[in-house]
Amino acid sequence: MLAAALRDGTAHRRASFEVFARRLPFGRRYGVVAGTARFLSALAEFRFDDAALASLNFLEPETLRWLADYEFRGDIDGYPEGELYFPDSPVLSIHGTFAECVILETLVLSIFNHDTAIASAAARMVSAAGGRPLIEMGSRRTHEQAAVASARAAYLAGFTGTSNLEAQRSFGVPALGTSAHAFTLVHTAATGPDEAAAFRAQVDALGVGTTLLVDTYDITQGVANAIAMAGPELGAVRIDSGDLGVMARQVRDQLDGLGATGTRIVVSGDLDEYSIAGLAAAPVDVYGVGTSVVTGSGAPTASMVYKLVAVDGMPVAKRSSHKESHGGHKAAMRLAKASGTIVEEVVYPADSVPADEGRVLTVPLVRSGSVVDDSSLADARARVAAGLHSLPWDGLKLSRGEPAIPTRLVGA
Amino acid sequence: MLAAALRDGTAHRRASFEVFARRLPFGRRYGVVAGTARFLSALAEFRFDDAALASLNFLEPETLRWLADYEFRGDIDGYPEGELYFPDSPVLSIHGTFAECVILETLVLSIFNHDTAIASAAARMVSAAGGRPLIEMGSRRTHEQAAVASARAAYLAGFTGTSNLEAQRSFGVPALGTSAHAFTLVHTAATGPDEAAAFRAQVDALGVGTTLLVDTYDITQGVANAIAMAGPELGAVRIDSGDLGVMARQVRDQLDGLGATGTRIVVSGDLDEYSIAGLAAAPVDVYGVGTSVVTGSGAPTASMVYKLVAVDGMPVAKRSSHKESHGGHKAAMRLAKASGTIVEEVVYPADSVPADEGRVLTVPLVRSGSVVDDSSLADARARVAAGLHSLPWDGLKLSRGEPAIPTRLVGA
Numbered sequence: 001m002l003a004a005a006l007r008d009g010t011a012h013r014r015a016s017f018e019v020f021a022r023r024l025p026f027g028r029r030y031g032v033v034a035g036t037a038r039f040l041s042a043l044a045e046f047r048f049d050d051a052a053l054a055s056l057n058f059l060e061p062e063t064l065r066w067l068a069d070y071e072f073r074g075d076i077d078g079y080p081e082g083e084l085y086f087p088d089s090p091v092l093s094i095h096g097t098f099a100e101c102v103i104l105e106t107l108v109l110s111i112f113n114h115d116t117a118i119a120s121a122a123a124r125m126v127s128a129a130g131g132r133p134l135i136e137m138g139s140r141r142t143h144e145q146a147a148v149a150s151a152r153a154a155y156l157a158g159f160t161g162t163s164n165l166e167a168q169r170s171f172g173v174p175a176l177g178t179s180a181h182a183f184t185l186v187h188t189a190a191t192g193p194d195e196a197a198a199f200r201a202q203v204d205a206l207g208v209g210t211t212l213l214v215d216t217y218d219i220t221q222g223v224a225n226a227i228a229m230a231g232p233e234l235g236a237v238r239i240d241s242g243d244l245g246v247m248a249r250q251v252r253d254q255l256d257g258l259g260a261t262g263t264r265i266v267v268s269g270d271l272d273e274y275s276i277a278g279l280a281a282a283p284v285d286v287y288g289v290g291t292s293v294v295t296g297s298g299a300p301t302a303s304m305v306y307k308l309v310a311v312d313g314m315p316v317a318k319r320s321s322h323k324e325s326h327g328g329h330k331a332a333m334r335l336a337k338a339s340g341t342i343v344e345e346v347v348y349p350a351d352s353v354p355a356d357e358g359r360v361l362t363v364p365l366v367r368s369g370s371v372v373d374d375s376s377l378a379d380a381r382a383r384v385a386a387g388l389h390s391l392p393w394d395g396l397k398l399s400r401g402e403p404a405i406p407t408r409l410v411g412a
Numbered sequence: 413m414l415a416a417a418l419r420d421g422t423a424h425r426r427a428s429f430e431v432f433a434r435r436l437p438f439g440r441r442y443g444v445v446a447g448t449a450r451f452l453s454a455l456a457e458f459r460f461d462d463a464a465l466a467s468l469n470f471l472e473p474e475t476l477r478w479l480a481d482y483e484f485r486g487d488i489d490g491y492p493e494g495e496l497y498f499p500d501s502p503v504l505s506i507h508g509t510f511a512e513c514v515i516l517e518t519l520v521l522s523i524f525n526h527d528t529a530i531a532s533a534a535a536r537m538v539s540a541a542g543g544r545p546l547i548e549m550g551s552r553r554t555h556e557q558a559a560v561a562s563a564r565a566a567y568l569a570g571f572t573g574t575s576n577l578e579a580q581r582s583f584g585v586p587a588l589g590t591s592a593h594a595f596t597l598v599h600t601a602a603t604g605p606d607e608a609a610a611f612r613a614q615v616d617a618l619g620v621g622t623t624l625l626v627d628t629y630d631i632t633q634g635v636a637n638a639i640a641m642a643g644p645e646l647g648a649v650r651i652d653s654g655d656l657g658v659m660a661r662q663v664r665d666q667l668d669g670l671g672a673t674g675t676r677i678v679v680s681g682d683l684d685e686y687s688i689a690g691l692a693a694a695p696v697d698v699y700g701v702g703t704s705v706v707t708g709s710g711a712p713t714a715s716m717v718y719k720l721v722a723v724d725g726m727p728v729a730k731r732s733s734h735k736e737s738h739g740g741h742k743a744a745m746r747l748a749k750a751s752g753t754i755v756e757e758v759v760y761p762a763d764s765v766p767a768d769e770g771r772v773l774t775v776p777l778v779r780s781g782s783v784v785d786d787s788s789l790a791d792a793r794a795r796v797a798a799g800l801h802s803l804p805w806d807g808l809k810l811s812r813g814e815p816a817i818p819t820r821l822v823g824a
Contacts, residue, residue: 001595004617008609010598017594042556055581060617098598105592106576109552110559140521141713144454146555147522164518169467180517182429182720183413185728186422186510193728197420205416205472217731291713300712301553301703308594316597316605319629 002099003063011099016310016329019092019112025299027400030391032123032384033091034153035115036081040371042107043072072100076366080375082156082383083361086345088407090330091304105306112304114146117296118153125289126158127388127396128277133160134287135176138294150294156380171377178238184216193217199229209235211266223251227258236264244269245282252283272297273398326409333358342390348410414511415475423511428722428741431504431524437711439812442803444535444796445503446565447527448493452783454519455484484512488778494568494792495773496799498757500819502742503716517718524716526558529708530565537701538570539800539808540689545572546699547588549680550706562706568792583789590650596628605629611641621647623678635663639670648676656681657694664695684709685810738821745770754802760822
């Protein structure tokens with residue numbers, strides 16, 4: 001495409017591309033925009049060095065020269081990271097020459113489709129947890145680099161922390177640890193299992209504030225061993241198997257009976273938003289969530305697309321069946337009642353802001369190739385929390401349904 | 413865990429960990445092991461440099477010194493990459509000190525769970541395509557680094573190539589291109605769309621062997637424009653929307669009527685193994701597969717686990733409910749009929765090979781920290797093809813069912 005566009009001159013036409021999702025994954029009621037900061041940081045590094053150019057030796061010299069000089073010099077607008085989005089929300093708009101924009105498609109979509117999928121699933125879990133903390137511990141169930149981005153996206157959506165140390169180093173996500181069954185099992189003596197020895201070692205190394213994993217053998221004995229080794233000041237116990245609601249009640253009673261009334265109960269083991277919600281009445285203090293959050297809980301990609309919407313100021317759109325896109329460079333605002341509850345997403349041509357009283361969602365992110373957005377991960381977390389708070393009640397339902405608010409496309 | 417184990421000496425016990433899946437994802441009949449070569453290459457780079465150690469400053473000095481000296485010095489056995497696997501197949505066994513093995517868990521599982529999920533889904537698509545080529549084009553629908561690993565895993569499973577150039581550079585996966593609707597749309601003139609100009613530009617740059625995307629506006633007109641610009645020697649047309657079976661028949665007739673009897677038809681657009689199978693009778697020459705393959709077609713992770721199975725030669729196993737694991741260092745063989753059709757997976761204690769006549773699956777991969785496996789990606793592809801060929805008929809069904817062959821665990 002690039003070679004052909006450079007040959008016939010279309011490479012240099014002014015283009016606007018838009019990132020949006022035609023729909024939310026099966027019956028979801030809202031999505032959470034995530035990936036913006038990762039994308040802006042990747043954009044700055046999106047260059048073709050000699051090694052990259054050498055691997056593209058099937059291209060003609062003019063195309064290689066163009067790539068060697070490449071850096072993005074255009075403008076980008078979009079929703080701030082952490083903002084809610086709905087079908088047809090113009091999450092990102094990229095403006096520049098056709099060539100400089102078109103080669104960003106895979107980078108843009110990979111980051112937004114991944115991070116948004118994880119944050120959108122994580123937000124449902126945060127909402128289902130009703131204020132109880134969640135720890136992301138799914139690194140083992142996704143690609144090793146996706147794991148780091150997943151930890152960031154889950155934290156952005158309201159998780160308390162992650163077991164992924166690299167996410168702490170790269171993004172400042174709080175790292176929270178726990179131990180594995182292997183640690184208990186390695187304390188096997190010739191005479192058999194020795195769970196108490198494992199607990200003693202962990203308390204010696206980490207203090208009584210640590211979290212002991214009590215379900216390697218028998219949970220009741222595990223809790224007894226834990227308190228015997230750590231005393232009633234033990235920080236927490238973790239249960240990773242069995243009927244977690246039943247187990248949590250039983251363990252709570254046992255802990256209270258042992259005087260460990262302040263010892264918290266962490267549960268984990270194939271939790272998703274539905275099972276988290278199902279544990280609302282159980283004496284659970286912390287949820288550890290793995291597979292479901294890093295795989296987007298059934299929706300591992302956000303199905304965002306990257307579409308050319310304007311060429312030299314003219315709106316353009318594909319017309320093939322069932323995949324219409326709406327041409328023109330667009331922006332969006334969100335309307336709300338006086339109470340703050342949102343009622344409608346209004347998408348309009350960027351140069352004609354409607355008269356409605358609403359909050360404009362689109363902000364400048366890049367100008368002439370330079371990032372002008374200084375939104376932090378903490379800002380994004382605050383936006384998700386505010387967004388969830390602004391949803392109508394129906395919007396927080398976990399069941400399948402319609403988007404929480406309709407999107408209205410205003411013509412040019 | 414590491415700090416506590418170093419303190420009480422268990423860090424230095426001889427340990428064996430095993431990677432296996434308790435079950436195949438919902439009703440799958442086989443899985444394809446993938447990730448071995450990526451893991452062995454990551455293992456060689458798994459070190460803690462000064463920057464990494466600085467980010468771990470919450471650890472005590474002894475633990476940091478241990479990490480600074482870390483390199484894996486143990487042994488690894490496992491199934492060769494591309495081998496089929498079933499529930500409880502001991503896909504990988506890692507032997508060394510408890511400490512040097514336990515810290516590999518996330519690295520091992522991230523790579524195997526991701527790559528195996530993609531390869532296992534891709535193999536079903538290859539099987540459904542019945543010999544027609546498949547192109548992986550899902551990079552935009554997964555994390556930017558996972559995209560590269562996905563392209564490799566899909567190729568390993570029998571795909572013909574990928575649209576991901578980095579996968580070509582990193583792993584030698586053949587790169588196969590196509591163009592996007594944006595390329596046609598950018599050829600919009602003041603007088604309106606000019607699809608013919610887009611096709612002419614692409615043919616000028618890439619020759620008549622190229623693939624023209626004909627569904628941006630009207631498919632019939634698109635095909636007419638394509639042949640008008642490229643002539644009847646045009647390599648291929650791509651259809652990305654509509655009822656692909658109906659469209660393919662209509663386009664085939666039109667192409668044949670125009671004398672373009674050798675022009676191939678590439679179809680794409682939310683294809684998965686079921687829709688690929690549904691197109692078996694349609695005149696389709698190549699399938700382009702995106703979202704479904706990079707997300708594992710409903711099973712984005714292989715749910716493999718990493719369990720401590722032996723300590724100082726003693727088998728160990730967790731006993732909490734519903735998550736029993738089977739202790740001891742194990743190996744496996746696969747039994748087959750004289751025809752080559754496989755009938756049973758036999759998992760046995762590594763030091764007591766059963767008398768059954770079967771093919772031993774477990775091979776040495778690492779000895780004293782050095783990789784001893786020289787299996788190539790081409791070898792892995794050949795193994796997948798042979799594996800699919802060896803399945804009983806029922807094993808190739810796309811519908812949900814039992815594993816194609818049972819796994820028999822032989823006691824010590």
